[in-house]
Amino acid sequence: MIEVKNIQKSFNGKVIIEDVNAVMKAGQCNLIIGASGSGKTVLMKCMVGLFQPESGEILYDGTSFTKMNEEQRTAIRKEIGMLFQGSALFDSLNVEENILFPLNMFSTDSPARKKERVNQVLERVNLPGVNKKYPSELSGGMKKRVALARAIVLNPKYLFCDEPNSGLDPQTSLVIDKLIRDITVEYNMTTVINTHDMNSVMEIGHYILYMYQGKKEWEGSNKEIIFSKNQRLNDFIFASDFLKDAKDMRMLEERGKIDPERNMDDLLK
Amino acid sequence: MNVFSDIGRFVNMLKGMFAKPENGRMYWREFMHQCAEIGIGSLGIVAIISVFIGAVSTIQTAYQLVSPLIPLTTIAQIVRDTVILEFAPTLVCIVLAGVAGSRIASELGNMRVSEQIDALEIMGINSKAYLILPKILAALIMIPLLVIIAMVLGIWGGRLAGTMAGIIPANIYDKGLVEFFVPYNVYFALTKSYVFAFIISSIPAFYGYFVRGGALEIGRASTKAVVVSCVLILFADYILSALLL
Numbered sequence: 001m002i003e004v005k006n007i008q009k010s011f012n013g014k015v016i017i018e019d020v021n022a023v024m025k026a027g028q029c030n031l032i033i034g035a036s037g038s039g040k041t042v043l044m045k046c047m048v049g050l051f052q053p054e055s056g057e058i059l060y061d062g063t064s065f066t067k068m069n070e071e072q073r074t075a076i077r078k079e080i081g082m083l084f085q086g087s088a089l090f091d092s093l094n095v096e097e098n099i100l101f102p103l104n105m106f107s108t109d110s111p112a113r114k115k116e117r118v119n120q121v122l123e124r125v126n127l128p129g130v131n132k133k134y135p136s137e138l139s140g141g142m143k144k145r146v147a148l149a150r151a152i153v154l155n156p157k158y159l160f161c162d163e164p165n166s167g168l169d170p171q172t173s174l175v176i177d178k179l180i181r182d183i184t185v186e187y188n189m190t191t192v193i194n195t196h197d198m199n200s201v202m203e204i205g206h207y208i209l210y211m212y213q214g215k216k217e218w219e220g221s222n223k224e225i226i227f228s229k230n231q232r233l234n235d236f237i238f239a240s241d242f243l244k245d246a247k248d249m250r251m252l253e254e255r256g257k258i259d260p261e262r263n264m265d266d267l268l269k
Numbered sequence: 270m271n272v273f274s275d276i277g278r279f280v281n282m283l284k285g286m287f288a289k290p291e292n293g294r295m296y297w298r299e300f301m302h303q304c305a306e307i308g309i310g311s312l313g314i315v316a317i318i319s320v321f322i323g324a325v326s327t328i329q330t331a332y333q334l335v336s337p338l339i340p341l342t343t344i345a346q347i348v349r350d351t352v353i354l355e356f357a358p359t360l361v362c363i364v365l366a367g368v369a370g371s372r373i374a375s376e377l378g379n380m381r382v383s384e385q386i387d388a389l390e391i392m393g394i395n396s397k398a399y400l401i402l403p404k405i406l407a408a409l410i411m412i413p414l415l416v417i418i419a420m421v422l423g424i425w426g427g428r429l430a431g432t433m434a435g436i437i438p439a440n441i442y443d444k445g446l447v448e449f450f451v452p453y454n455v456y457f458a459l460t461k462s463y464v465f466a467f468i469i470s471s472i473p474a475f476y477g478y479f480v481r482g483g484a485l486e487i488g489r490a491s492t493k494a495v496v497v498s499c500v501l502i503l504f505a506d507y508i509l510s511a512l513l514l
Binding site: 049077082088101 | 291292294295379383384385387388390391392393394
């Protein structure tokens with residue numbers, strides 16, 4: 001579990017995030033959503049220690065990360081996996097070497113065991129047989145999956161994903177979302193995801209934190225978001241008429257007014 | 270004000286490099302990789318430049334020594350001393366600032382912009398120790414070696430040009446090389462090459478590591494790294510010459 005307590009961070013005197021609180025539980029996908037510039041990435045970078053917040057605390061299973069010295073932080077970081085927006089694969093290393101990198105750095109397993117683990121995680125992200133390919137030879141979706149494989153290769157307790165679907169087509173986005181959700185449940189990880197993708201919000205958002213101009217505006221689940229009366233949230237999530245209609249349909253479904261299995265042709269007559 | 274904050278960040282960067290390696294074998298591998306990149310990767314250009322510098326030195330020295338009273342061995346002595354004292358360490362290091370320095374700055378800049386450095390930090394790896402320290406150590410080992418190679422090739426290039434152009438016979442040139450030889454000059458040249466090696470590796474690493482933005486900023490950082498390195502090399506050259514000669 002990760003707890004965010006009264007976090008504040010500013011750059012050059014401009015407050016970027018202010019007084020943000022959240023509790024992100026293990027075994028579920030915790031989504032941070034918000035418009036560009038709302039402070040999502042800054043919040044995530046504060047959570048993993050890439051930025052030092054001016055005030056507030058980040059607690060990993062009750063232990064304050066912000067008050068730790070560098071050695072203690074390094075120990076926690078070994079339990080963190082992160083999927084970056086641009087995948088952040090090492091260009092000079094092939095897929096296998098990229099995934100082996102954290103294993104070689106921290107694991108004392110035999111080379112054969114490490115290789116076996118690489119193949120195991122590549123199978124898990126549905127990418128067997130790409131071991132010798134270089135990042136430049138992979139598509140965007142494949143890069144994301146390799147980065148995900150690298151992030152989970154050391155069995156982390158916490159997984160952070162920064163815009164995992166950016167630049168991907170809707171179908172590949174679904175594959176990535178499903179993969180993240182399944183891995184989260186399978187390994188009982190605390191997964192934190194920054195996203196703009198409304199499909200992810202509806203599909204995998206066990207817990208959703210909506211940020212507006214650096215502050216927490218709303219929190220809840222993907223079930224609750226449908227019924228939210230928060231105008232800013234509704235304007236952000238259901239921006240188009242199509243999405244507004246989809247929301248209405250989902251509300252009716254949730255209230256049992258429409259059977260989701262029902263033939264829509266009947267309804268449209 | 271900016272200069273002072275840059276100096277502060279530079280010192281902090283150097284301080285941050287010294288930490289216990291997470292895995293010594295991985296650091297050793299990275300060090301060897303950098304030795305190959307800086308040493309082998311720059312060998313070709315260093316060899317070409319050195320041979321031609323030596324050749325041109327011989328021809329130009331001979332052109333200026335018109336008096337029949339000056340023995341021919343003087344040409345070899347002048348070529349030897351200019352190559353050892355100045356051309357091999359300074360000129361070669363200025364070229365290396367362009368070749369190796371821009372590569373270091375753009376490599377680290379690209380890693381910063383594409384979040385690869387953040388990825389290392391998240392893994393619990395000291396990115397300064399893993400990325401910058403092996404580059405500086407590799408430069409400190411390989412650049413003096415390249416300078417020694419440049420000295421040898423420069424002097425050989427002078428001999429080649431001298432004999433081919435009929436300026437000085439090979440045996441006279443060889444005789445001149447050993448006359449009035451001062452071993453301290455080699456020591457001085459190597460001292461300079463160590464200082465220049467540190468400049469060539471640490472300054473581009475600083476500009477690359479702290480780059481912000483995108484491809485345009487990487488290019489700017491790379492150019493700035495080369496310019497600042499070259500200016501510092503010339504400045505250090507003057508200071509060292511004034512202090513040690």
